[in-house]
Amino acid sequence: MRFLSLLFLLSAANVAGVAQDYPTKPVRIIEPFGAGGGPDLVARAVSPKLSELWGQPVTVENHPGKGSTEAPAIVAKSSPDGCTLLVNTSAQAYSAAFAKNLPYDPLKDFIPVAPLTSQPYVLVAGKSSGIITLRELIAAGKANPGELKFASTGVGTGSHLGLEKFNLEAGIGAQHVPAGPGDSIANVIANTVAGRTTYMMAPIPLALADIRAGNLLALGVTTQKRSALLPEVPTIAEAGVSGFDYPIWYGVWVPAGTPIEVVNKLAKDIARVLAAPDLRDQLAKHGAVPMSMTQPEFARFVQSESESAARIVKAASIKPQ
Numbered sequence: 001m002r003f004l005s006l007l008f009l010l011s012a013a014n015v016a017g018v019a020q021d022y023p024t025k026p027v028r029i030i031e032p033f034g035a036g037g038g039p040d041l042v043a044r045a046v047s048p049k050l051s052e053l054w055g056q057p058v059t060v061e062n063h064p065g066k067g068s069t070e071a072p073a074i075v076a077k078s079s080p081d082g083c084t085l086l087v088n089t090s091a092q093a094y095s096a097a098f099a100k101n102l103p104y105d106p107l108k109d110f111i112p113v114a115p116l117t118s119q120p121y122v123l124v125a126g127k128s129s130g131i132i133t134l135r136e137l138i139a140a141g142k143a144n145p146g147e148l149k150f151a152s153t154g155v156g157t158g159s160h161l162g163l164e165k166f167n168l169e170a171g172i173g174a175q176h177v178p179a180g181p182g183d184s185i186a187n188v189i190a191n192t193v194a195g196r197t198t199y200m201m202a203p204i205p206l207a208l209a210d211i212r213a214g215n216l217l218a219l220g221v222t223t224q225k226r227s228a229l230l231p232e233v234p235t236i237a238e239a240g241v242s243g244f245d246y247p248i249w250y251g252v253w254v255p256a257g258t259p260i261e262v263v264n265k266l267a268k269d270i271a272r273v274l275a276a277p278d279l280r281d282q283l284a285k286h287g288a289v290p291m292s293m294t295q296p297e298f299a300r301f302v303q304s305e306s307e308s309a310a311r312i313v314k315a316a317s318i319k320p321q
Contacts, residue, residue, distance in 0.1 A: 019261035023083050026057040031087045032071035033153065034064035034184035038203040038286075042116050042250050043087040045282050049273035060087075064184050067154035069095075069102055072253075076104035080257035082266055086110065090249050091157040093302045094309035098156030100320040110253040111263055112302040114270040115291035117283055118249040120223035121162055121201035123236060124216040128195035134219040134239035137199060141172025148174040151188050151197035159188075159201045161309055162222060162246045164316045166201075169241050174198070192216065203248065204229045205286045222246040229287040249291060251298065267295040 029047055031039040043060045051058040063071040071086060072095075078084035086092070096106040104110075125131040131140060141148050150167070152160035155178050167174060177197050179188050185206060192200050193215045202216075204227055210216040211230070220236035221227050224245045236244040252270060254263060273279060274290040283290060293301060313320075 019259070019265045022262050022265055023054055023056050025083055026059065027051075027054070027083045027085065029058065029060045029085045029087050030063055030071045030075050031060060032064055032068040032091075033089070034062050034186070036206065037064075037185050038119070038206070038248065038288075039087045039089055039250050041205065041286055042283065042288060045279060046116065046270070046273060049276060049279055050269065053269055053273060065182050067179065067181070068157055069099075069104075069154075072106065072110070073103045075253065076109040076255055078255055080255040080259075082254055082258050082262040084255070085113070085266075086253040087116065087250060088253065089158045090251075090305060091154075091161075092251065092253060093305040094158065094161045095156035096306050097310040097313045098160070098318065098320055107303070107306060109256050111256055111258055112299045113252040113254055113263055113295060114267040115293050115298050115301070116250040116252060116270070116274070117288035118247045118291050119286070119288045120204065120221040120227050121159065121246070121248055122204045122207055122211070122221050122227070122230060122233065123166065123199065123201050123219045124192065124207055124211065125199045125219060126192045126195050126197070127215055127217060129198050129217075131198070131219070132217050134234075134236060134241070137219060138170045138172055138240060141167070141170065141174055145173045146175060148172070148199065149177050149197045150174050151177050151192050151200040152179065153183075153185050153188055154179045158248045161312060162201045162248070163199075164318065165246055165312050166222075166236065166241065166244065168312070168316055169244055189216075203287075222248075227287050228284070250288075251302070264295055267298070 029043045031043050033039050047058040047060055075084055075086040092106055131137045150163050189202055191197050193210055207216055211218050218233045220234055220239040
């Protein structure tokens, strides 16, 4: 009995030591939307703070291929030591409801660690569409069912689910045009500017230049409050779809099997750097607001978001691909 007690104490001490020493080597942050995308901007804002805290290099790698599934696939197959992190959008929670042939399970093959930020999308139409208000978009969709084309960064991504939710609540039907293999969000925006697609939801910082140049018309932001980056643009709820609310959020995941003590330390360290005033100011310039949850709270939130996505998929009669 004494031997077993001693063994337990030694094991507990060893685990605690692993967590205390973490990380003992460079840390990679993998993100799926390409340089300049929202997750990339947030990851590159957070990584220097984590590097300073840990005394280890923290690098950000962009892997935007295969419909934004390449990055999660890399992390799912990586060593579960907490040194390969996935920074993804809410799509990580949503994709389980959309896709059936993924090389990983979005829920079972990952552990949710911590939320990062929340921010609105802006719903935009290309100048060539002739649509300048949300009500005009809705009217066009109802008058020409199935003819309008909406763009997204890929099947199961946050922009896809948001647009499906919008179409349902606005009562319109339209054709989905997902990003092609290797397409970044810049390519998707360019297609809407060029008129190859009619409308899309984009992270505000990435659409700002084209909005200011008049290439894109901002029809509404997707949250209940207006964005400080586009204070003149109404919310979608104000513009014609009562009660609409759809923020995009970013978070951090690690591979399943990562020791929970490492997960907990990582979650606490991320929360610590997100609380830094200078980092919060930097994120605010991109319209991003840091989120605050414990690791168990974030895990429950991810599960809830996945279930919400499944309800939208069912209501929109979307077949998993």
